[in-house]
Amino acid sequence: QVQPVESGGGLVQPGGSLRLSCATSGRAISNYAMGWFRQAPGKEREFVAVISWNGRSIRYSDSVKGRFTISRDNAKNTVYLQMNNLKPEDTAVYYCAAAVQYGSARVEGYDYWGQGTQVTVSS
Numbered sequence: 001q002v003q004p005v006e007s008g009g010g011l012v013q014p015g016g017s018l019r020l021s022c023a024t025s026g027r028a029i030s031n032y033a034m035g036w037f038r039q040a041p042g043k044e045r046e047f048v049a050v051i052s053w054n055g056r057s058i059r060y061s062d063s064v065k066g067r068f069t070i071s072r073d074n075a076k077n078t079v080y081l082q083m084n085n086l087k088p089e090d091t092a093v094y095y096c097a098a099a100v101q102y103g104s105a106r107v108e109g110y111d112y113w114g115q116g117t118q119v120t121v122s123s
Helices: none
Strands: 002-007 010-012 018-026 032-039 046-053 058-060 066-072 078-083 093-101 117-121
Touching: 002 058, 018 032, 018 093, 032 058, 032 066, 032 078, 046 066, 046 078, 058 066
Parallel strands: 010 117
Antiparallel strands: 002 018, 018 078, 032 046, 032 093, 046 058, 066 078, 093 117
């Protein structure tokens, strides 16, 4: 199994940028598709982005497309989420997750989860 650990969250002004990292331990992440989800207070956890094991296939939610970029470095067992032009509605706890099968936008499609990192977008 693999254990993701997120970092890089914080407070940023609207229009600003953050880069989240997801470092993993255990089994190599080259065996997994890796995804990012987020959960705002009082809301369900929602899909943000997913990247296939080799980085050749990527999928984004409509709400972040064109602003966020997911990438991975299998040699470092790390996944990244570059977030640009952040908006107050991006405020949430962001979670990294690993999936045996690529492509799911559902929480149930992921097998291993990190503890999350808080992102707050506010002036």
